[in-house]
Amino acid sequence: MIAFRGGLGAGKTAMARGLARGLGIRDLVTSPTYTLVNEYDGGRLPFFHVDAYRLSSAGEFEFMDARSYLYGGGLCAIEWSERVRDALPADAVIVDIEPLSDGSRKIRIEGALEEIVT
């Protein structure tokens, strides 16, 4: 599971699109801000794209059936993951995106990447 961190416009959805493309998903990936979660089944693995922006706690995330996304046999990517930090698995890969003033981005990746690529 990939946990994105970074404010509005950081590039979280753009990176989620890249993940979807890597899975071979051809659908247009849009921000799940209002739906909370979008599921794409057309790729090598199911892709669960969650946006926690409107959630106020880990408990709320669990209430919306987080387990079925986190452990649903696919890849789960969460935008605004800092809002549901306590509901994330210990092996979450954290991707911090920080836009810099020159238009570039500083990206810090932390966690067990080998879990993702096998």
Ligand SMILES: Nc1ncnc2c1ncn2[C@@H]1O[C@H](COP(=O)(O)OP(=O)(O)O)[C@@H](O)[C@H]1O
């Ligand atoms: N790495 C990048 N390089 C250039 N532009 C980017 C990059 N990542 C995102 N953008 C642009 O920044 C804007 C916000 O990106 P988005 O992924 O929607 O951010 P977030 O989901 O974090 O709010 C979009 O217009 C997007 O095209």
Ligand SMILES: [Mg+2]
């Ligand atoms: Mg977004």
